[in-house]
Amino acid sequence: MPAADAVDQQARFPHEALTAMRRAGLLGAAIPRAFGGRGAPFSDIVAACYELGQGCANAAMVFAMHQIQIASLVRHATGSAWHRDFLARIAAEQLLIASVTTEAGSGGDVRRSECAVQTASGQISVAKAGCVISYADQADALLITARRAPESDAGDQVAVLARREQCMLDPVAQWDTLGMRGTCSRSYSLSVAADPAQVLPDSYATISAQTMLPVSHITWSAAWLGIASAACQRARRTVRRRAVPGGAAPAGSLRLTQALAQLQALRSQVGDATRRFEAADSDVDALHSIAFALRMNQLKLTVSTGVVQVIGEAMLASGLAGYRNDGDGSLGRHLRDAHSAALMIGNDRIMANCAALVSGYRGEEELFP
């Protein structure tokens, strides 16, 4: 993607990529045909994240994050007339959806909210402080979590789909990071006024476990894998240039082999998790099982740390050609973008969640469940 370097240098939104996505109808691809979308299967969306990740990590992550919201609407909101209509609008106008699941008071735990849905004169409102929102300025709508009502527990949450015009956003901090600089994941204070019909019918507990968690981890992992794949392709070209026909394997060949071996293992993980999610479909028992939750969390943990290792090996294979910032062998942007994977959604928190569940894990007897 030609603009990828500019997006990185300027820490700006990847406008060019989004324009191309809209032209290709990609933002509505996962919406069922009945609502004007392409009805694309989940594996197609995952493959798209992988391909986009090879060109520009930021474009891939924006696409992935948008698809998480689409999946949530398609799987949990088609019982509501308002959301059916809005899905049709998304497909027709190629609207971009962002999410607002974090909050200053909850410390990164998306399954707890401080803010609550207030009701007055038949309208609802939510005021949420210190939320991290990616591409808020470019989003056409936002999926916002909050406690169901002022008297509700922290974990008793709902999700509201609000149009951008219904939201007041006050930026609190800039997004100037080592990598993933184009997602514009700034902190905001948010207040929204909307219609009660805009609250999704299913509880956020349901949406999170059955859809947001698996879709997030699989699509992000595919995007990160795309970055690593592109890095290996560049390293391969660099190593290839050193090859002398009839001579010994060129310098860097061993490192490149290791990088590719690990890349292949990570690709298998993403493929397996994708098939597992598609097989679970709407089987509530399967989706809520400890085995499934652990599997989806483990995918994120493994791929997020794995891609940094793969690109590190690719860098060693490339030598200076990879270390310099100019030239087509440069791997700096790839490495910097890959480092976001373990941080932007913190691995330590995910590991703690897994640890709390693992006593209930009964294992899998079959090799091919």
Place this chain on the structure above:
Amino acid sequence: MSDLTDVQTIEDEIFEILDGVVRLRAQPRPLEPSDDLYAAGLSSLATVDLMLAIEDRFGIEFTTEWLNRRTFSSVAMLRQAVVALKENAP
């Protein structure tokens, strides 16, 4: 370990576990055996605690057949699981 001849005792013990080990949110009225525990605030993490406490209290181990959302959806369902697992214990 518990005497299984009285079905009422098993449900009482499960309610005890719910009060002690697993903290559901404050209920408007006392829970009935058929009430939906998830609607009452049972989280996935709390489900693990509940499972471990029941295994320890009744000396059973949940098999994969009984380890699902349906089993933990109410005290009555949990009582069924305890009885079945105790009968089939090696």
